[in-house]
Amino acid sequence: MKRHLFRMVALLTVLPVSAGFAQEVAPVHYQHEQVGGILGILLRISDVILDSWLAFLDWFGGLWAPVLIPVFAPLNRLLSTVYQPWAMIITLGYFLGTMAWVAFILKPSYVNNGRQHAAWYTDLRLWTALSMLPHLFVYVYFR
Numbered sequence: 001m002k003r004h005l006f007r008m009v010a011l012l013t014v015l016p017v018s019a020g021f022a023q024e025v026a027p028v029h030y031q032h033e034q035v036g037g038i039l040g041i042l043l044r045i046s047d048v049i050l051d052s053w054l055a056f057l058d059w060f061g062g063l064w065a066p067v068l069i070p071v072f073a074p075l076n077r078l079l080s081t082v083y084q085p086w087a088m089i090i091t092l093g094y095f096l097g098t099m100a101w102v103a104f105i106l107k108p109s110y111v112n113n114g115r116q117h118a119a120w121y122t123d124l125r126l127w128t129a130l131s132m133l134p135h136l137f138v139y140v141y142f143r
Contacts, residue, residue: 088143095132095139102128 035043079087102111103125111124120126 085143088139092136092139095136099129099132 034040106125108123108125111128112118112122115122115124
């Protein structure tokens, strides 16, 4: 399940960069095909939805590949030489640095400019940190 979720998240996040660079992946035969009952029906429906979404992403990537390949090919060649754990560490540093910058360096009056109700739950510094936590989770979970 983790691999399939990672595959879907990876396709959604890197489609513009890697359109046309991915190789065709053979359809995966899931081990839950023998499950019966309502759970089996739900799993088969989810397989159809996932396979349809992946087919759409292949079509969409093929549609934009002639435009995106010349634009992103030099960047992909450059980034292919970067040691991948360093890439993750740098990305996590960007997210954590942005959260710290908004929370501790920017003036609260600047961050919350125009806020009508001065309550703790309307402070944009809090919402900046909360909105970046799912990104951190994805990078750490799928490393």
